[in-house]
Amino acid sequence: MLEARALRKTFGRTVALDGASAEIGDGEIVAITGASGSGKSTLLHCLAGIIRPESGEVRFDGRRVDTLDGADRTKLRRENFGVVFQFGRLVPELTAEENVALPLLFNRHGRRESLLAAQSWLERLDVIDCAGRRPGELSGGQLQRVAVARALVTGPRVVFADEPTGALDSLAGERVMGELVGTARAAGTTLVIVTHDNRVAAYADREIVLRDGTLAGVAV
Ligand SMILES: Nc1ncnc2c1ncn2[C@@H]1O[C@H](COP(=O)(O)OP(=O)(O)O)[C@@H](O)[C@H]1O
Ligand SMILES: [Mg+2]
Structure with missing residues (x-):
C-alpha cells in the first residue's frame, strides 16, 4: 500500500537517505x-509526501507520490494521512481544540462539528482540560497528546508518527501508544x-531498521 524504492535525499553534504527502500501493507x-x-x-517525511527525494520512487496505493507537485501532495495528505511530528508542531496562535479541529476544517467540515470531534479526541487522550489553552501553555507530554489527537481526528488511511512518545514519561508513553495502536487496529489504519x-x-507488527540512510534489516 505504501512503497519506497531506492530513495536518496541529501541536505547539503549530508546524505540522509542512501538507497532506502520499504514496503508497508x-x-x-x-x-x-x-x-x-x-x-x-527523512524516510517518514518522504513516505508521507512532506518532502521529495532526489531520486527513487514513493507510491501510495500504486500511485506515485514523489512526482506530485506541492499542492497535490498537500491534498493527498489532507485526504489520506495523519502526521504526528517529532516535536508536536502545533499552531501557536490556536487553542488545543482548534489545532485538533484544523484538519477537519481544511477538509471543509463545519466549525461546530469539527470542534466537537476535536473535543472527543482530546477526551480520549486525556487532555480535555487543555482544550482552551494555546501550545505555549502546555507541557511536552500534553503537546504530544494533542498532536496525536490532531493526527487521528480525520480517520486517515495512514498515520505517520515521529517519536510520538519522545516527550513523555514511560507511563504516559504507554497510554499514548495504546491509544494510537488501539485506534489503528480498530479502524484498520x-x-x-x-x-x-x-x-x-x-507494539509494531514489523520493524524496519535503518543504518546510514539505507535498509539494515527487517525484523518481525
Ligand atoms: N532539514 C535538514 N537540514 C540539514 N540536515 C538535515 C535535515 N534533516 C535531516 N538532516 C540530516 O540528515 C541526517 C538524517 O536525519 P534524520 O532523518 O532526521 O535522522 P533520524 O530521524 O534517524 O535521527 C542527519 O545527519 C541529519 O542531521
Ligand atoms: Mg528523527
Missing part, C-alpha cells in the same frame, strides 16, 4: 528504527512509527 503497524541520524525522520525506543517498537 494495508493496516500494518510498522516501526522504523535505527540510530539517531540514520535517516528515520496503517501506522508508521519512527522510534528509537524498543518498548515502542514492540
